[in-house]
Structures are given as C-alpha cells and as structure tokens.
Amino acid sequence: MGTRTAAWRRALWRRPEWWTLGLSGLAWTALVARELRPHAAHHGNGLLASWLHWELMIVAMMLPFVADAVRLTAQKSLWPRRDRAIAGFLVGYLGPWTAAGLAVSAALALSGSPASPLAAAAGFALAAVWQLVPTRRRAARGCRLTMPLAPRGWRADRDCVRYGWRIGVACLTSCWALMLACALSGHHLLAMALCAAIGAADRFQRRADQRLLSATAGAAAGVCFAAALLVG
Amino acid sequence: MAITYDLTGPDKDRLNSWHWLHFPGADDAHLYTLTGVVRVEFRGTSGDDWRREEITLILPFPEGAVPDGQVLQVDYFTPSVHLSSVFNDNQAVNAGWAVNAFSGPGRPQIRSSLTVRVQAAVRDAEGVVFSLGFDVAVAGRFVDAPEEVHVRVRRDVWKLPEWDPVLLWYARAIAEMKTRPLDDPTSWRYQAAIHDYVRAADPLRSDSDSLPSATEQSRFWAQCQHFSWFFLPWHRIYLGYFEQIVSQTIQQLGGPSDWALPYWNYSDDGNPSQARRLPPAFRAAQTPDGEDNPLRVDDRRAAANAGQVIAQDLHVDLSCLLEPTFGGAAAGPAGFGGPAVRNHNIPGPVGALERTPHGDMHVRVGGWMSRFNTAALDPIFWLHHANIDRQWTVWKKRRPGQHVDPTGAGWLSEPFDFHNASGAIRTLTSAEVADSEASPFAYRYEDESDPLPAEEGPGALESLTMSRPPSDEPVPEMVGATEAPIRLGRQGASARVPLSAPRGPGLEALAAPTPPRIHLNIENIRGSHTTPYRVYVNVPEGDAPEDHPELLAGSLPMFGLHEASGGDPEHAPSGLTYAFDVTAIARRLGEAWNPNELRVTFVRDAFDDEEERAALEAPEPPPIEVGRVSVYQSR
Numbered sequence: 001m002g003t004r005t006a007a008w009r010r011a012l013w014r015r016p017e018w019w020t021l022g023l024s025g026l027a028w029t030a031l032v033a034r035e036l037r038p039h040a041a042h043h044g045n046g047l048l049a050s051w052l053h054w055e056l057m058i059v060a061m062m063l064p065f066v067a068d069a070v071r072l073t074a075q076k077s078l079w080p081r082r083d084r085a086i087a088g089f090l091v092g093y094l095g096p097w098t099a100a101g102l103a104v105s106a107a108l109a110l111s112g113s114p115a116s117p118l119a120a121a122a123g124f125a126l127a128a129v130w131q132l133v134p135t136r137r138r139a140a141r142g143c144r145l146t147m148p149l150a151p152r153g154w155r156a157d158r159d160c161v162r163y164g165w166r167i168g169v170a171c172l173t174s175c176w177a178l179m180l181a182c183a184l185s186g187h188h189l190l191a192m193a194l195c196a197a198i199g200a201a202d203r204f205q206r207r208a209d210q211r212l213l214s215a216t217a218g219a220a221a222g223v224c225f226a227a228a229l230l231v232g
Numbered sequence: 233m234a235i236t237y238d239l240t241g242p243d244k245d246r247l248n249s250w251h252w253l254h255f256p257g258a259d260d261a262h263l264y265t266l267t268g269v270v271r272v273e274f275r276g277t278s279g280d281d282w283r284r285e286e287i288t289l290i291l292p293f294p295e296g297a298v299p300d301g302q303v304l305q306v307d308y309f310t311p312s313v314h315l316s317s318v319f320n321d322n323q324a325v326n327a328g329w330a331v332n333a334f335s336g337p338g339r340p341q342i343r344s345s346l347t348v349r350v351q352a353a354v355r356d357a358e359g360v361v362f363s364l365g366f367d368v369a370v371a372g373r374f375v376d377a378p379e380e381v382h383v384r385v386r387r388d389v390w391k392l393p394e395w396d397p398v399l400l401w402y403a404r405a406i407a408e409m410k411t412r413p414l415d416d417p418t419s420w421r422y423q424a425a426i427h428d429y430v431r432a433a434d435p436l437r438s439d440s441d442s443l444p445s446a447t448e449q450s451r452f453w454a455q456c457q458h459f460s461w462f463f464l465p466w467h468r469i470y471l472g473y474f475e476q477i478v479s480q481t482i483q484q485l486g487g488p489s490d491w492a493l494p495y496w497n498y499s500d501d502g503n504p505s506q507a508r509r510l511p512p513a514f515r516a517a518q519t520p521d522g523e524d525n526p527l528r529v530d531d532r533r534a535a536a537n538a539g540q541v542i543a544q545d546l547h548v549d550l551s552c553l554l555e556p557t558f559g560g561a562a563a564g565p566a567g568f569g570g571p572a573v574r575n576h577n578i579p580g581p582v583g584a585l586e587r588t589p590h591g592d593m594h595v596r597v598g599g600w601m602s603r604f605n606t607a608a609l610d611p612i613f614w615l616h617h618a619n620i621d622r623q624w625t626v627w628k629k630r631r632p633g634q635h636v637d638p639t640g641a642g643w644l645s646e647p648f649d650f651h652n653a654s655g656a657i658r659t660l661t662s663a664e665v666a667d668s669e670a671s672p673f674a675y676r677y678e679d680e681s682d683p684l685p686a687e688e689g690p691g692a693l694e695s696l697t698m699s700r701p702p703s704d705e706p707v708p709e710m711v712g713a714t715e716a717p718i719r720l721g722r723q724g725a726s727a728r729v730p731l732s733a734p735r736g737p738g739l740e741a742l743a744a745p746t747p748p749r750i751h752l753n754i755e756n757i758r759g760s761h762t763t764p765y766r767v768y769v770n771v772p773e774g775d776a777p778e779d780h781p782e783l784l785a786g787s788l789p790m791f792g793l794h795e796a797s798g799g800d801p802e803h804a805p806s807g808l809t810y811a812f813d814v815t816a817i818a819r820r821l822g823e824a825w826n827p828n829e830l831r832v833t834f835v836r837d838a839f840d841d842e843e844e845r846a847a848l849e850a851p852e853p854p855p856i857e858v859g860r861v862s863v864y865q866s867r
C-alpha cells in the first residue's frame with residue numbers, strides 16, 4: 001500500500017450500505033415503471049402477484065430506514081465478510097415483513113376486492129390511530145437497537161440474520177399500519193410517497209411530533225374518502 | 233501546560249523591537265501591523281521527544297489608536313508567529329519547531345490589547361531559551377463599544393472556605409426552591425425531574441404533589457441527553473438555566489446578583505488529599521444559619537458523607553482530553569463529546585468524557601447520584617456537572633483549531649426546550665452555547681487551563697498537524713471479537729480476543745508514519761445493578777491484574793446501565809458500549825504486544841473495605857453480561 005487510497009474508495013469504506021440503498025433505488029424504479037406501464041399483466045390479483053408487489057414496496061421504502069443498522073453491521077464485522085454480514089442482516093430484516101406481506105396478500109386475495117380509495121381511507125385512518133398508541137412508540141425505540149455479532153462462522157451469519165430480524169420486528173410494529181394503507185391503495189405512488197415521508201419524519205428526528213404525523217395520516221384518510229365519494 | 237505573557241503590563245519588559253504601522257483604507261477600514269520579539273521562558277528537551285507549550289501573548293495595541301467609547305471590530309486577522317532566536321550559552325543550536333497561532337474565539341473586538349495564542353513545540357534543544365517573533369496584521373472598523381456583559385465566574389469549590397457565601401447562598405436558595413410546588417419550573421424537584429423522572433421511584437413522592445400535565449412532562453421532563461454527542465450541549469443549557477434560577481432566587485432572598493455555580497475538580501493533582509472528598513459544606517448536618525443543611529443528602533455512599541477519599545486515579549483520569557475529535561464513531565474510537573448522531577441514527581460507544589470522569593464520579597458518590605432519575609436531587613450533581621462542562625472548554629482551548637465542535641447542522645441546530653428563571657419557555661441550540669462566554673448564560677471558569685503535561689499524547693507528532701478534512705479521517709476496521717457473551721460476577725472475568733491482520737482500512741495504518749491506533753470496544757453491556765468494573769489488557773498468565781497498572785485500559789462505570797438495558801422508554805435495550813484507546817499500552821508493550829490475540833481481564837471495582845464486607849454478605853446481584861469485546865485498528 002504505497003500511495004494513499006483513492007477518495008472514492010474511502011467514501012465507499014465509510015458507506016458500506018451503498019448497495020443496500022442501490023437495491024432500494026432499483027425497487028423504486030421498478031415500482032414507478034409498473035405504474036407507468038398501461039394495463040400490463042401485473043394487474044392480476046393473484047396471491048403471488050400481490051405478494052411480489054408488497055416485497056417490492058418494502059425493499060423500496062423500508063431499506064433506507066435501516067441504512068444505519070446496515071452500516072453498523074458491516075462496521076462490526078470482519079472486513080472480508082462485511083457484505084455477507086449485510087446480506088444476512090437484510091435476509092433477517094425482510095423476514096417479518098415478508099410474513100406480514102403474505103398475510104396481507106392472502107387477505108386481499110380472499111376478499112376478492114381490489115384496492116380502492118375507500119379501503120385506502122380506512123387504512124390511513126387506522127395508521128393515524130396507531131401513530132398515537134404508546135405500544136407503537138415503545139416498539140419504535142427498537143429501531144435503534146444494537147446487538148453483539150459473533151465474528152466468524154455460522155454463528156456470525158446467525159447473529160446477522162437475528163439482528164436484522166429484531167430490527168425488522170421493531171420496524172414492522174412501528175410501521176405496519178402505514179404499509180397496509182399503501183397496499184390498500186393499490187401501491188399508489190402518492191400513497192407510498194406520503195407514507196415514506198411520515199415514516200421518515202418519525203424515524204429520523206429526535207423528537208418527532210406524533211400528533212402532527214397522526215393528523216397527516218388522518219388528512220390522507222380524508223382525501224381518500226373524498227376520492228371514494230367522487231368515484232362511487 | 234499553558235503560559236500567558238501579558239505584554240501590556242507585568243511582562244512588558246520581555247517585549248523588544250516593538251513597532252506598529254497604521255494604514256487607513258477605504259470605507260472606514262483600518263489596517264494595523266504589529267511587529268516585535270518576545271523573550272519567553274520555554275526550555276527545550278534533548279532527544280526526539282517533542283516538548284509542547286501553549287503560549288498566550290497579550291499584545292499591546294497602539295496607544296490612542298482606538299477612540300474613546302469605541303472598539304476596533306476585527307474583520308481580518310493574520311498572525312504570523314515564529315521562534316526567532318535560539319540560544320544555548322550563546323551558542324546557536326538546531327531545533328525542530330512548529331508553531332500554530334490562533335486568536336481568541338469569534339471575531340475579536342479590540343480596545344487596547346490583542347490576544348494571540350501560540351502552540352510551540354521544540355525538540356533536540358536542551359536547555360535553550362527561545363524568543364518568539366510576531367508579525368500580526370489586523371484589519372477592521374471602529375464601532376461603538378458594546379455594553380459591558382457581566383460574565384459570571386464559576387469557582388473551584390475546594391479553593392473556597394467551607395461556608396463561603398457562594399455555598400451558603402446556594403444552600404439558602406435550595407431551601408427556598410424546595411418550598412415551591414412540583415409543577416413550578418423553578419422548584420427544586422422540577423429542576424431535578426428535567427434530568428429524568430420515574431414517578432414510582434421518586435423518593436420525595438407524596439400524594440399532595442401537583443404534577444405537571446402529561447404534555448408538559450413529555451416535553452420538559454426526563455430529557456437528559458446521554459450516550460450521544462448532545463450530552464455536553466444539553467447539560468450546559470440545563471446548568472445554565474439552573475444557575476439563572478438559583479441566582480434569581482438568591483437575589484429574591486436579599487443576596488448578591490453575581491452568584492455562579494461552583495465546580496468540583498476531583499482531578500486536581502495540586503490538591504490530591506482533598507480533591508477526591510466531598511466538600512465539607514455538602515456533609516455538614518447544619519448550615520451556619522442553624523438550619524438543616526439542604527446540601528447534605530443522606531442517600532450517598534457512607535464514605536462520601538464521612539468525608540473520606542471516594543475516588544482513585546482511574547476514576548478521575550482525564551485522558552478524555554486527548555481525544556482528537558468531538559463526535560465519536562459508530563464503532564471503534566469514542567469521541568470526546570459522545571457518538572455522532574445525525575438524523576437520530578443508531579449511536580456508537582459512550583463518549584470518553586461521559587464515561588470517565590463523569591460516569592465514575594456519579595457512581596463513586598453513590599446513592600441518588602448513581603441513578604439517572606434521582607441524580608439531580610443531590611446538590612453535588614450540579615457542581616459535578618459544572619466540572620464536566622468545564623472540561624469541554626478545556627478540551628477546546630488546549631488545541632484550538634484541532635479540538636473543535638462539530639460543524640454540521642445536525643449538531644449545531646439541534647434545539648432543546650427549557651424554562652428560564654421567569655418560568656418562560658426558552659429554546660436553545662448547541663451552536664448558541666458552544667462558547668460559554670458568548671452564550672446567553674455568559675460565564676467562564678476560574679481555571680480553564682490545560683491540566684495535562686505538555687508531552688502527553690498517543691501521537692504527539694501527529695497532533696501537531698492540521699486537522700484532517702472529513703474525507704481523510706481514518707476509518708476503523710474491526711480486527712477481532714469474542715464469540716460469546718461474558719458474564720461479570722463478583723469474581724470478574726477474562727476473555728481472549730483472537731485478532732486477524734487487517735484487510736481493509738486498517739491497512740492504512742501500516743503505511744502511515746505513526747503506529748496504528750488500537751481501540752477496544754466493550755459492547756452491549758446489560759444488567760440491572762450498577763456495579764463498576766475495571767478492564768485490563770494482556771495481563772500475563774497467572775499475574776494479578778492489580779499488579780499491572782500500566783495495563784489498565786480504564787474504568788467501566790456502568791452509570792445508566794439499567795436505563796440502557798431496557799429500563800428507559802427512550803432508549804433501545806442495547807445496553808452500554810464503552811470504548812478504550814489502548815494505543816499507548818500497545819506501544820509501550822512493543823514486542824510483547826501479540827498481534828494474534830488480545831486478552832481482556834475484568835476486575836470488579838471494589839469500594840472501601842466496609843462496603844466490600846457488606847456487599848459480600850448480601851446476596852450476589854444478578855451478573856452483568858458483556859455482549860462482545862472487539863478490537864479496532866485505524867491509522
């Protein structure tokens with residue numbers, strides 16, 4: 001190592017979560033592309049299609065929220081296995097969300113009715129209530145959890161997956177209602193953008209104004225309800 | 233160490249070849265150049281070790297230059313300072329030197345003098361006495377002199393007589409504040425609850441309490457910032473408003489208007505027999521007024537109230553002042569002020585100052601002071617935190633330009649809500665209190681000098697260089713960690729950390745001229761009972777750790793253990809993570825440092841014999857669990 005390392009390389013050292021955010025970007029691109037493609041095959045309401053759409057939404061919306069946990073997982077791992085550690089974390093993290101997605105998709109498929117503005121209104125109203133429940137706030141502190149990670153072998157993989165899982169459970173408990181509202185809106189881009197904004201305001205501020213966030217979700221419920229009246 | 237030469241007064245004989253020039257410019261601007269040579273008492277040492285000194289020069293400004301009632305508001309300031317003559321018994325010798333010169337904080341206003349701070353370092357120059365040449369250019373405009381701001385001076389409590397008026401008035405004010413209702417922001421208990429409050433565990437709880445509304449409690453109570461880089465600014469604001477409230481109470485009682493909170497300097501090497509005892513005014517049963525003494529709290533360790541020495545060297549250690557950066561990393565090195573937290577991200581290890589001496593002294597006083605939710609009920613809390621706040625100023629002053637506060641909006645603009653002495657709500661940010669004299673609280677400390685000897689520093693040569701841009705900051709790489717958790721009981725514990733060679737950023741250390749920096753992280757420490765430990769590294773097999781003070785990495789105070797382990801609704805139950813810089817130990821061991829394995833030994837930090845006996849007779853508390861021990865290497 002004669003010469004000083006290139007600046008871009010050092011920047012990547014500092015940001016091992018770069019490819020996680022890249023995945024999120026790709027997922028957003030796929031979601032936007034789906035919306036823009038007119039009447040494509042994806043409008044099938046099968047369980048699988050619905051569940052895939054949910055997974056895409058989670059990867060797009062939720063991965064930026066765990067960028068710091070991903071970074072920490074890499075920094076607390078031995079250098080050669082840092083990307084494997086991140087992969088383990090992501091597998092664990094997506095676990096609870098995947099399970100929730102299956103449940104939501106099954107419910108939607110069974111009910112037979114596609115997403116609608118009225119359903120979205122109900123979803124946002126539920127999110128507005130959930131935002132203020134103390135259980136949610138207590139669970140949300142788990143989003144900033146750290147855990148010891150074994151340095152090598154299968155235990156290291158196990159611990160990374162376990163860590164991702166625990167963050168995933170905290171995340172799910174905190175944000176399930178907002179994600180449900182998105183699903184009930186048919187993964188409408190505006191709904192997803194709004195939920196991402198509410199989630200970000202909650203996660204990335206030391207003292208988020210819960211009443212304001214709840215009111216925002218409530219306002220969204222009102223807008224959806226008005227849309228439902230206009231349509232129906 | 234620091235020396236000041238006041239060339240406007242007592243030291244003016246040291247000034248030679250002094251002359252100045254004045255250049256009036258456009259738009260009422262004025263440029264002055266000041267040139268001269270100062271004879272300083274700065275003796276070099278022989279050999280390769282750098283000897284550093286911080287020299288403050290108070291230079292005279294040309295007499296009559298500044299009109300009456302006005303000051304020169306400096307817009308532009310270029311100091312150039314150099315070591316000019318070097319003499320050793322009239323024989324010139326070669327000396328390596330480096331000089332950085334900085335003015336005081338902010339944009340200075342000059343009436344009759346200008347302060348220049350110089351960091352000088354020499355080596356290979358035994359016995360010589362130096363001269364400093366300076367060439368300073370100052371440009372600015374004349375403005376009306378501002379109103380005098382009265383600056384409070386916080387005094388060293390051990391330099392005051394037992395019942396100095398400062399302490400007597402403090403006691404009287406507390407007695408008065410205790411009569412105010414719980415929901416009055418200027419009451420004693422409300423002020424304490426701002427730190428933390430658990431109703432069920434409130435020792436002064438009574439059914440007749442009038443609690444503030446839930447909204448008010450959630451906004452103003454239990455707000456103490458711990459385990460993050462907001463620790464220092466939040467506590468500065470907390471103490472600032474507390475001081476104002478106490479001062480106003482004192483004035484209402486007929487006392488002086490310039491009361492300032494004293495500080496407790498337990499690290500004072502100049503007063504070793506007394507500094508580590510609780511000052512007598514905090515132990516006496518009664519005040520000179522014949523009243524029950526509000527400064528005394530029974531719920532402390534018996535040794536504290538008996539006036540015994542309650543701390544050892546490692547508890548009052550000030551190596552936190554050597555930390556090069558304010559904000560700590562997420563893993564590896566701790567910062568001076570605590571882990572950087574941007575956008576409420578997951579924090580790293582507890583900051584160096586917050587760990588020692590802050591956490592240690594909370595636990596050494598014991599009782600209320602050892603728990604978050606009762607600590608501020610003990611009047612000594614405020615003097616303890618005044619001393620911690622003072623270290624912030626000391627840290628910045630000892631390396632101006634290098635030891636700097638964070639510059640990002642994430643730290644600077646973070647707002648904190650409090651009540652002022654009139655009960656009105658006030659919001660302040662970290663930026664507004666970064667300089668205590670310029671802050672709304674307008675105070676300074678009696679002694680803000682550097683307590684560490686000049687040679688100190690894990691990389692004395694390194695710290696002479698200018699601070700690096702963020703893109704060039706070293707990136708720590710983990711080179712080893714334990715596989716399984718470690719239980720710490722009465723007997724302590726030990727563990728082996730297998731180390732591998734660095735494969736990434738840690739390799740930069742091998743190409744650097746200075747030895748690699750090695751940091752130890754004791755991660756995810758969880759438990760319910762605050763039992764402090766010490767940690768040693770690489771104690772030889774079979775040896776008692778106590779026989780190797782040179783291998784002591786530091787103290788694990790465990791202050792806040794319960795809150796960090798799930799006992800606090802604001803904190804994730806991650807437990808505490810502490811960081812230790814073991815670079816100096818590694819360098820001292822030299823060949824004996826094993827690059828393949830590091831051994832860590834935890835020893836329970838016993839209190840005095842009597843407490844030990846009582847502790848051993850009591851049932852053993854549940855063990856504290858250390859999640860992992862890890863080792864980081866960086867440039």
